[in-house]
Amino acid sequence: MKTLIVITISLLFTSFLVKAQDTTKFRAQPDSVIKLIPFGEGRHTSFLYTIGGKLQTPEDVKIRLLSYAPSAQEYSQAKNNLTWGYVSGGGFVVAQLAAVIEFATHNKHAGETTGFVNGQPEFIYQHHSLTGAYVLTGIATGFLTAAIINWVKAGKHGNRALKLYNQRFE
Numbered sequence: 001m002k003t004l005i006v007i008t009i010s011l012l013f014t015s016f017l018v019k020a021q022d023t024t025k026f027r028a029q030p031d032s033v034i035k036l037i038p039f040g041e042g043r044h045t046s047f048l049y050t051i052g053g054k055l056q057t058p059e060d061v062k063i064r065l066l067s068y069a070p071s072a073q074e075y076s077q078a079k080n081n082l083t084w085g086y087v088s089g090g091g092f093v094v095a096q097l098a099a100v101i102e103f104a105t106h107n108k109h110a111g112e113t114t115g116f117v118n119g120q121p122e123f124i125y126q127h128h129s130l131t132g133a134y135v136l137t138g139i140a141t142g143f144l145t146a147a148i149i150n151w152v153k154a155g156k157h158g159n160r161a162l163k164l165y166n167q168r169f170e
């Protein structure tokens with residue numbers, strides 16, 4: 001009799017263990033999926049965020065993305081790339097401004113004077129090196145390229161963050 005009770009209790013606990021190991025697929029909840037709705041035309045196109053058919057502010061979407069670890073990592077990478085894109089854009093503006101100033105102060109007409117050449121009155125041009133302007137233009141081009149690359153990567157990481165967040169509901 002004792003062995004029957006022990007066997008019954010052990011089978012009962014075994015069924016609880018089997019039930020505890022059962023994994024259920026998380027079902028899609030339409031009130032949790034983030035959707036993008038484009039509006040506007042041409043250069044004025046923008047996006048609205050909806051969750052469950054209701055409009056959401058970008059801050060609400062940010063909170064939801066940061067609450068899920070994989071999408072939070074992609075979101076932080078997007079934010080990091082966006083920040084470096086702005087830094088590179090600022091570097092482009094400063095380097096291009098310096099290149100324009102360098103070119104304006106060292107061009108052919110900057111040191112122009114009048115004088116007599118072979119008895120004729122003419123303009124005399126001093127020779128200036130434009131190497132600084134060329135170097136600064138190259139630096140500005142590098143900063144512009146880096147800014148564009150960072151902004152494109154930021155967009156890709158942002159889209160991937162939304163995709164990862166929505167993927168868990170599929």
